[in-house]
Amino acid sequence: MCSGHYIWAIFFFASLCSASLANNAKINFREKEKKVLDQILGAGKYDARIRPSGINGTENAPTLVYVNMFLRSISKIDDYKMEYSVQLTFREQWTDERLKFDDIQGRLKYLTLTEANRVWMPDLFFSNEKEGHFHNIIMPNVYIRIFPNGSVLYSIRISLTLACPMNLKLYPLDRQICSLRMASYGWTTNDLVFLWKEGDPVQVVKNLHLPRFTLEKFLTDYCNSKTNTGEYSCLKVDLLFKREFSYYLIQIYIPCCMLVIVSWVSFWLDQGAVPARVSLGVTTLLTMATQTSGINASLPPVSYTKAIDVWTGVCLTFVFGALLEFALVNYASRSGLNKANIHKENLKKKRRDLEQASLDAASDLLDTDSNATFAMPLVRHPGDPLALEKLRQCEVHMQPPKRPNCCKTWLSKFPTRQCSRSKRIDVISRITFPLVFALFNLVYWSTYLFREEEDETF
Incomplete structure (x- = not known):
């Protein structure tokens, strides 16, 4: 029993000693990291104002900075201000020969810094940036890693609002290309060159969601610029956004079609229903004008005609034309009534003249022949239907014959008396x-849908 207790006591003591040795090793390892940092970044040993040398330590060669990024989100794309907001993790990597250190046989993989001013940093800026800020919750979202071979990795999370000039000729059937441009502010290409990192330089979050757009694809390219002070290195990312048409179909196109169709109800109402037809035409016209002004309020005032302007303009013209059609019908109805009244008065006058002529002829016959009372009258009595029928037939035969017309034959089915024209x-x-309207839809959709495919220049 005593020997068993001794064995357990020795085992427990050995475990305590091994744990204390491991803790001391960790303490010593952290101390070694501190010593390495003091060794390479100590006072009088490193100057952050001096640019690192070029490839293979060449002093005259430019410093190469490799860039890559991770797009975390795109919050909005504003058509009116022509800008978009993006949140990204931005990374730069370069080599500084002055920061080489001993990795302690592979145990020290890299050193981590949180103060960017302790090492030299490229003077990169976003040339089309409107607003931007860093993220400092809970701690500043930035780090610098220094590797044993002197390679430096700088990573930071930033949010940017960037300018995006748009061409809205095909709105809302358009595609927009928004760029993200990065360039050196003070160092020319003789001193500093930015390069895209090989192998997937731009990464996009998988569940990227935009309310009215879809990110179709992106392309990385170079955009070096020359000024009076020299040539400056520049990188750019072109993002191709396709506008989601379903939203505009439901909110704009279908309501406009419904308003135009509702304005046609006036054609089926009686021409005497003046209040109903006027109120219907004015209501649809005001509703269409209100919707058109609401659409234009969300878009910038551009000098060219947009696809949505053509649609709303034609729909407004149809609604206004339906209102003018009722004014024409009302005018034709009133003029038809006036003409009918005049025609009646003329017929009455002709009948009176015919009756008077018949009476005069009869009196003349009575004066010349005493036996006229027993003879047959030469002129029929006033209002005789046979005489009137003969008179109408004579008028019809006097008119020249006309060739039959299908449209006139169809229109002849309607009454030819008063109000026939209206x-x-x-x-x-x-x-x-x-x-x-159907022909306009055919031309509109075929024109703009095919032009959307032809104008895709990405």
Whole structure:
């Protein structure tokens, strides 16, 4: 029993000694990291103002800085201000021969810094940036890693609002290319060159969601610029956004079609229903004008015509045309009534003249022949239907014959008395307005959908 207790006591003591040795090793390892940092970044040993040498320590060669980024989110794309907001993790990597250190047989993989001013940093800036800020919650989202071979990795999370000039000629059937440009502010290409990191330099989060756009693809390129002070290195990322058309189909195109169709209900109402037809036409016209002004309020005032302007303009013209059609019908109805009244008065006058002529002829016959009372009258009595029928037949035979016309034959089915012209206008409008609107839709959609494919220049 005593020997067993001794064995357990020795084992427990050995475990305590090994744990204390491991803790001391960790303490010594952290101390060695501190010593390495003091050794390479100590006072009088490193000057952050001096640019690192070029490839293989060449003093005259430019410093090469490799760039890559990770797009975390794209919060909005503003058509009116022509800008978009993006949050990204931005990384730069370069080699500084002055920062080489001993990795302690591979145990010290890299050193981590949180103060960017302790080492030399490239003077990169975003040339099309409007606003931007760093993230400092809970701690500043930035780190610098120094590797044993002198390679430096700088990583930071930033949010940017960038300018995006847009061409809205095909709006809302358009695609927009928004760029993110990065360039050196003070160092020319003789001193500093930015390069995209080989192998997937731009990464995008998998669940990227935009309310009205879809990120179709992106392309990395170079955009060096020459000024009076020299040539400066520049990188850019072109993001191709396709606008989601379903939103505009539901919010703009279908309501406009419904308003145009509702304005055609006026053609099926009686021409005497003046309050109903006027109120319907004015209501649809005001609603269409309000919707058009609301659409234009969300877009910048550009000097060219957009696809949505063509659509709303034609729809507004159709609604306004339906209102003018009722004014024409009303005018034709009133003029038809006036002409009918005048025609009645003329017929009455002709009948009176015919009756008077018949009476005069009869009196003359009575004076010349005493036996005229027993003879047959040469002129029929006033109002005789046979005489009137003969008179109408003579008028018909006097008119020249005309060739039959299918449209006139169809229109002849409608009454030819008063209000016939106004009725014909309504019937023609019932067919003409839908046919012209359908033709416009055919031309509109075929034109802009094919132009969308042709104008894709990405």
